[in-house]
Amino acid sequence: MKYHAVLILLLSFQAHGEVHKCVDPTGAVSYQANPCQSDNNSISYQPQAIETEYKTIPNVTIKQSKPAKKNQKQSTCPFIPSYELRNLRVKDKYKVGMKKQDIRKRLGQPTSMKRNKWTYLGDHVNRIFNFKHGCLTQWKEKWKGKESQISKYRN
Structure with a gap:
């Protein structure tokens, strides 16, 4: 069980890698996690985390619906689907x-x-x-x- 946790941790570090843009001799473009076969056509890109500003949300007031009038009769019949x-x-x-x-x-x-x-x-x-x-x-x-x-x- 301990080994599974260590293995998961090691694999999770690989997820934060570079992305390589590769152009083959025919001009086709592909993106992959590993460097390209020929380094002269390889462009690496390190994705950056996008951070946003912390925004505060003002307190929201919920409007209460009007209570039923005392004179209004509510149904006393059982619910029949x-x-x-x-x-x-x-x-x-x-x-x-x-x-x-x-x-x-x-x-x-x-x-x-x-x-x-x-x-x-x-x-x-x-x-x-x-x-x-x-x-x-x-x-x-x-x-x-x-x-x-x-x-x-x-x-």
């Missing part, structure tokens, strides 16, 4: 905790809206959704005639 909402839509299912906007986005404007009760009247099914604090608490579906073909995938 978009992929889960999409899967619920495909399976024609609903989940306790869905937001009003998720139901409206899926089914459109309700037929009737009473405070926390939305009713959707359709040709094949009537749906009633109950909300509390903007979150779905329960729902009922009443099918007219035969249920849809997708109902067999609900369980």
